[in-house]
Amino acid sequence: MVEHKLTAIPNTENVEIKQGFIDRYSKLTDWEEFKKYCLCFLRRSIRVNTLKADIEETRKSIESKGWKLEPIPWCKGGFFISHPDRKDVGNLWEHHIGKIYVQESVSMLPPLALDPKPGDIVLDMCAAPGSKTTQMAAMMKNQGLLIANDYKGMRIQSLGINLQRSAASNTIVTLMSGTRYKDFQFDKILVDAPCSGTGTIRKSLKTLRIWNPSMLRKISNEQFRLAENAFLNLKPGGVMVYSTCSLEPEENEAVVTRILNRFDNAKVEKVNFPGLKIGTSVMEFEGVKYHEEVKDSVRIWPQDNDTEGFFVCRIKKLLDE
Ligand SMILES: C[S@@+](CC[C@H](N)C(=O)[O-])C[C@H]1O[C@@H](n2cnc3c(N)ncnc32)[C@H](O)[C@@H]1O
16 A cells, blocks of 8 residues: 555544444444544545546646646556645646646556447446546547436536547537346446445535435336346346445345345456455355355455555356356
8 A cells, every 4th residue: 555644534523324334333343443534534636537638747736736646556647646734636727738637546556447349339337427438538538439428407417518528539428327228239338326425425424314224225226126127237248337436245246146146157357456445245144144155256445555445246147148
């Protein structure tokens, strides 16, 4: 892990955390470590947009203005970024003109796991505001077709702005529920699903306040419906990635288990990322056993790499026999 200083978020010593949350996460991980990282500032990070900029030139130009950049080991062109005067990276000129994209370091993982290539036909089912769509357009060198879908009009606006700013020109934007796609044969699909966001507490403490275990069943069902429909719209031999910024087993291993049980031709493929510590998958939780293949999914705890928490799973649609 890259060494750096942790800074506690001020006035969080007595932050109220629901007992149910403490009990649940004490079963899932080292609660004290998890809590410590949840209550410390998150390192900012950027990704150089290779559709518009050269990685080394951009790095030098930003460093010449007093910023410190440190490569993110698992993403070429990704950097942790800081400034001695705590300047806001959103004010950088390179951000305004689309040479860089401000993106969490582990949010770069799902596109890397999907690995879209120039010429592929790709669906980003839950795309707004577009951090992963713009990353994929760059990976595809603007070749092939990338459909960026979301079902919230307001969020589609920021998606459109980000695509334009990043010069992503192989994209088409659609506005509907991802569950409504029918009879397509995509090479690759990303389902970066709506979730409870328990991996993002250090960015938004509000998540702790609104956390409520009774909402998990509903969210999990919606996530399954999106993932199920993604699988149906993959060509044989195609690949999907299911990801969330949640750490709840019901939203992650349970959804993947349902996909594996629903489709005989679904297979989880293991992915590795250089320099990233991956946590053990949850194989059983509160009396529910998950499919053995979920062991090959990627569970990221904030305390393991000093990042947000994330879950990523690459699922292949096997060729028909
Ligand atoms: C985690 S966010 C996606 C973040 C995005 N992939 C990125 O990296 O910038 C989840 C998105 O799913 C969208 N969403 C929720 N339900 C949906 C549905 N049924 N169909 C399509 N999109 C949906 C939300 O509007 C939200 O923008």
